Structures are given as C-alpha cells and as structure tokens.
Amino acid sequence: MKIMKFGGTSVAHASNINKVIDIIENAQGSGPLRPSESVASEPKEKIVVVVSAMSGITDDLILLANLASKMDLKYKIVFESICGRHNQAIKELINSKNTERVLKEISKKYGELEEIVKNIFSAKELSPASLDRVMSFGEQLSSYVISEAIKGRKMQCEFVDSRKIIKTDDNFGDANVDLEKSYKLMGDHFRRDALYIMGGFIASTKDGVTTTLSRGGSDYTASLVGAALDASVIEIWTDVDGIMTEDPKKMKDALLIPEISYEKAEEMAYNGAKVIHPKTIRPAVLKSIPIYVKNTFNPEGTGTKISNANEISKN
Numbered sequence: 001m002k003i004m005k006f007g008g009t010s011v012a013h014a015s016n017i018n019k020v021i022d023i024i025e026n027a028q029g030s031g032p033l034r035p036s037e038s039v040a041s042e043p044k045e046k047i048v049v050v051v052s053a054m055s056g057i058t059d060d061l062i063l064l065a066n067l068a069s070k071m072d073l074k075y076k077i078v079f080e081s082i083c084g085r086h087n088q089a090i091k092e093l094i095n096s097k098n099t100e101r102v103l104k105e106i107s108k109k110y111g112e113l114e115e116i117v118k119n120i121f122s123a124k125e126l127s128p129a130s131l132d133r134v135m136s137f138g139e140q141l142s143s144y145v146i147s148e149a150i151k152g153r154k155m156q157c158e159f160v161d162s163r164k165i166i167k168t169d170d171n172f173g174d175a176n177v178d179l180e181k182s183y184k185l186m187g188d189h190f191r192r193d194a195l196y197i198m199g200g201f202i203a204s205t206k207d208g209v210t211t212t213l214s215r216g217g218s219d220y221t222a223s224l225v226g227a228a229l230d231a232s233v234i235e236i237w238t239d240v241d242g243i244m245t246e247d248p249k250k251m252k253d254a255l256l257i258p259e260i261s262y263e264k265a266e267e268m269a270y271n272g273a274k275v276i277h278p279k280t281i282r283p284a285v286l287k288s289i290p291i292y293v294k295n296t297f298n299p300e301g302t303g304t305k306i307s308n309a310n311e312i313s314k315n
C-alpha cells in the first residue's frame with residue numbers, strides 16, 4: 001500500500017486536479033475508463049491520498065481571519081474569492097448531474113466558515129484556536145472537492161475527515177501529534193483495500209477542537225499515515241522534479257538529486273530547502289519507509305528517493 005501526497009500547486013485548479021487524478025488512476029493500475037464503462041472501478045491496492053489546500057488558499061484564509069479581527073469589511077471580498085475558486089473547480093470537474101448536490105454540500109462548509117469569521121469580527125480578536133479553525137478550511141474544502149472529482153471519474157473513493165484520525169495537543173498553529181493515539185485510530189480506520197482521500201495539515205485535540213500541524217504540514221500528515229499503516233512507500237508529489245542541489249526557482253543550473261539519505265534530506269529541510277516539511281522524515285525513518293519526491297507536471301521523471309543511507313546505490 002502507498003501514500004500519495006499532492007501539494008498546493010498540484011491541486012491549484014481543475015486542470016491540475018485532473019492531472020492528479022490521472023496519476024492516482026495510473027497508480028491503481030486501472031487505467032482510464034472507456035466512456036461506455038459505467039461501473040466504478042474497484043481499487044486493486046490500498047492507497048491513501050493526502051492533499052494540501054489549493055495554492056494560495058491558506059494565505060487567503062489567514063488574511064480573511066486577520067481582516068475580520070480588525071473589523072475590516074474587505075474580509076467579505078476575500079471570503080467570496082475563496083468560495084469562488086472552489087465553485088469554479090467544482091463546475092469544471094463535476095458532471096452536470098452532480099454539480100448541484102456538490103455545490104449544496106460545499107455551501108454548508110462555506111456557511112460554517114462564515115459563521116466563525118463573523119464571530120471573529122464581533123470579538124475583534126483572533127485567537128490561535130480560531131485561526132486554526134479558519135485555516136483548516138483550505139484542506140477541508142480541497143479534499144472534499146477532489147474526492148467528488150475522483151468519484152466523477154468513475155473511481156470508488158472514501159472521503160476521510162483527518163481531524164477524526166489525527167490527534168494532537170492544543171499547541172495551535174504547530175500542534176504536537178499524539179502518535180500512539182493517532183496510529184491506533186488510523187490503523188482502525190483504514191482497514192479496507194480502498195482508495196481514501198483526506199486533507200493534510202489538519203488535526204484535532206482529544207476534545208475535537210481543530211488544530212494544524214504548521215505551515216507546509218501536509219507532508220508530515222502523509223508520513224504519519226504512512227508510518228501508521230506500514231506503507232511500502234510515501235510519495236510527495238510537488239511542482240519540481242525532486243530535491244535539487246540548489247533552489248531551482250533561483251538557480252537555473254540546479255541538479256536533481258536522485259537519491260539521498262533520510263539524515264541529509266532532513267538536514268536540508270531544516271536548513272530551509274522548501275521541497276518537504278522537516279517533520280516528514282522522522283515517522284518514515286522509524287519504519288524504514290522510502291519517501292519519493294515527484295513532480296505532478298513531469299510524472300515520468302525519476303524524482304528523488306529518500307531512504308536509509310546504506311540503501312543508496314553507490315555509483
């Protein structure tokens with residue numbers, strides 16, 4: 001079984017989400033369905049897909065919460081634009097007979113978010129707990145939209161609320177995961193050989209209060225799920241070919257590192273290499289699960305394999 005995590009750029013809008021679903025479909029080995037086939041394909045392997053918020057949405061949510069706390073009515077524009085981006089994706093991804101149902105379902109989420117933001121507005125203050133609740137909507141919304149888009153592509157999949165299976169303390173913004181409790185909950189939840197889809201980054205306290213795992217923390221979610229389920233591999237799908245010698249966005253001659261040890265990858269992540277969240281490595285090391293960093297926009301590329309130093313080929 002494997003874990004596949006897709007970052008914000010990979011799920012930024014409908015056409016990228018379709019690329020993501022192509023990759024998932026290939027991983028399932030089912031191949032694209034012909035239009036005449038109407039039965040949803042049975043998954044052949046257990047796959048858990050972890051997704052980030054659509055790119056920019058977490059920043060927008062933070063802006064939304066801050067504007068509301070300052071009683072700045074511009075929060076309404078930001079709110080509308082967040083809803084608009086998800087509605088647009090739904091219209092492009094979901095076939096017409098299901099659009100209304102999905103829009104209605106997602107409207108309930110918008111309503112919940114609006115309620116929270118109105119409370120921040122009247123309180124004129126933004127607590128770390130409220131900010132986490134607001135930020136969590138990025139992943140709540142993206143994971144729901146993507147799960148419906150997958151179903152629309154005739155694949156069976158189960159939508160999972162990450163907050164029910166990842167438990168943390170109340171250190172809002174950078175909550176500490178209760179590994180024992182979370183691994184048990186995940187082991188109990190992911191029993192069937194099925195395709196599951198969940199949001200990264202979000203979790204909750206033992207009392208069910210929403211928390212987040214720090215910015216960029218969806219990678220960490222993926223590796224937690226991988227460790228809980230003894231996955232054979234954790235794939236981090238991003239918008240660059242893998243871990244590079246330099247930041248490819250700054251240096252044109254950056255080279256792809258095909259294989260790297262957990263230690264070296266962790267050191268690079270803590271030193272600011274943006275590709276993976278530094279906390280991603282630990283859970284994988286303890287279970288010796290290789291992590292592959294791959295490019296959604298160049299899926300044939302080899303990517304970077306992160307594993308035990310003694311497994312790295314000497315050539």
Ligand code: ASP
Pocket residue numbers: 007008052053058059138139200201214215216217218219
């Ligand atoms: N959406 C969150 C962030 O922007 C988490 C993530 O993308 O990994 O920080």
Ligand code: MG
Pocket residue numbers: 007008216219275277
């Ligand atoms: Mg990231």
